[in-house]
Amino acid sequence: MKKKLMTGIIATLLFASPIVMPTVTEAASVQELEDQKAELENKSSELNSKIQSQEETLNNLESEKVNLESEVEKLQTDIDAVVLDLKAQEQKLADSKAKIEKLKAEIEKLKELIARREEKLEHQARSVQTDGSASNMVDLVLSADSLSDLIGRVGVVNQLVSANKEIVTQQENDKKEVEKNEEAAQEEKVAVETLKAEIEVNKSNLVAQKAELDDKIVQVATKYDMTESEKNEFVKAQAVVATKTSVLSSELQEERQRIIAEEEKAQAAAKQAEAEAKAKAEEAEAAETKQTTSSSNSSSQSNNSAQASTPSSSNSSGFIHPSGGYQTSSYGYRIHPITGVNKLHGGIDFGGGGPIVAAQSGTVVFSGYDSSWGYYVKIDHGNGLQTLYAHMVAGSLLVTSGQQVSQGQQIGTMGTTGSSTGVHLHFEVYVNGSRVDPANYL
Known part of the structure; x- marks a missing residue:
């Protein structure tokens, strides 16, 4: 009985196996297909997301290119205006120099004429002293043979006196003319020096604006991770935009x-x-x-103490505030408003807009453009002390490298160029090349 039962079970399993096994295999295959389908859908979704992201990037690039081209055109127009101003100023400078040379020539001619007259007058004076006393003049009149002869002799004397009087008057007039021409020449020289300074400042602004233009183009090219060849093509394309925008002649282009x-x-x-x-x-x-x-510890400590007190004692150096704006950010570590990174803010920020002045007299060591500081000026005050003024308005630089500036002299205008989130002045102080807290000097 048990044998028959076991045989029946085995037979049932044998007959059932062809039906059950394919079902299990088929279920496994379906699951794999479902998994593959899900994986493909995920990949497709990722690919679509990448395509969409790339399209957004390309659209943003196109938008930025349009904005950049607008900025390129504006900057190129500004550059052209500076070049034309420079041309006009240089022509004015040449005219002033020619005027000075003409005045010099007139002064020399007048001085020569005055010298000849003085020599003649001195000769006549010597003659009168030796030959012409008052009694001689009386004898000249008394020795006249007749009335007509007397009148003639008196007329000759009057003519001599009148002639000398006219010479003396002319002499005085010419001397006044010399003084007038010398004053005019001096005024023209001052005008020439002022004009030269303006030309140098305009040249500095021209180079700074060109640097800003190049920087904007490269920034857009770098932002979209272009290859080197693509970047070069992009830069060339923007250069073509600038050239088309420019109204300068080929001669002025070369001059620029x-x-x-x-x-x-x-x-x-x-x-x-x-x-x-x-x-x-x-x-x-x-x-x-x-x-x-290498000195003793006590001496070292006292020296360190003296060095630590240097900034505060430097208040007596007479620094003035570089702007009339209000302080918006102090020196020290902070979250950078653009990058979001905690880093040292190496200066003090002043908001409000308006002119920027030199905190102390000194020599300008740099006046130009930087991608971070924008339009900025750096001044050396001697003894290892320097100040920096950043984010000025494009084209507002009023000084150039090597120029001497006095305390309170305007050097630019508050702006928001470079890495900036709004109109302000970023002011830094350097001691022996290292940034220190400007608050100790203001």
């Missing part, structure tokens, strides 16, 4: 390139000189630190 090349060379030399000065200051500081370290 010459000015830019000269100013870039001068600015590079100024930066190199500043870097060398900074390196020397750092060497001197390192040597001083080494010397201080």
Whole structure:
């Protein structure tokens, strides 16, 4: 019975197996297909997301290209205006120099004429002193043979006196003319010097604006991760936009390139000189630190104490506020408003807009454009002390590298160029090349 039962079970399993096994296999295949389908759908979704993201990037690029082209056109127009101003100023400078030369020639002629007259008058004076006394004049009149002869002799004397009087009068007039021409020449010289300074400032602004233009183009090209060849093509395309926008003649275009090349060379030399000065200051500081370290601990502590008190004691140096604006951000670590990174804010920010002035007299070591600081000026005040003024309005630079500035002299206008979120002045103080808190100097 048990044997029959076992046989029946086995038979049932054998007959059932062809039906059950394919069903299990088929279920497994369906599951795999479902998984593959889900995976493909995920990949498709990811691909669509990437395509959409790429399309958005391309659309943004097109939008930024349009905005950039608008900025390129505006900057190119500004650059053209500066070049035309420079041309007019240089022509005015040439006219002024010609006027000075003409005045000099007239002065020399008048001086020569005056000298000849003075020599003649001195000769006549000597003759009168030796030959012509008052009694001789009386004898000349008394020795006349007749009335007509007397009248004739008196007329000759009157003519001589009148002639000399006219010479003396003319002499005085010519001397006054010389003085007048000399004053005019001096005024013209002052005008020439002022004009030269304006030309240098305009050249500096021209180079700074060209640097801003190039920087904007490269920033857009870099932002969209272009290849080197694509970036070069993009830069060329923007250069074509700038060229088409420009209203300058080919002669003025060449003049602009010459000015830019000269100013870039001068600015590079100024930066190199500043870097060398900074390196020397750092060497001197390192040597001083080494010397201080080798002394006794008590002496070292007193020296450190004296060094720590230097900034506050420097208030007596007479720094003035570089702007009339209100303080919006102090020196120290903060969350950067653009990058969101916690980093050192190396200066003090002043808001409100308006003119920017030199906090103290000194020599301008740089006046130009930087992608972070925008339009900025750096001034050396001597003794390792420097100040920096950043984010000025494009084209508002009023000083140039190498120029001497006085305390309170306007050097630019508050703007929002470079890495900036609004109109303000970013003000920094450097001691021996290292940034320090400007609050200790204001």
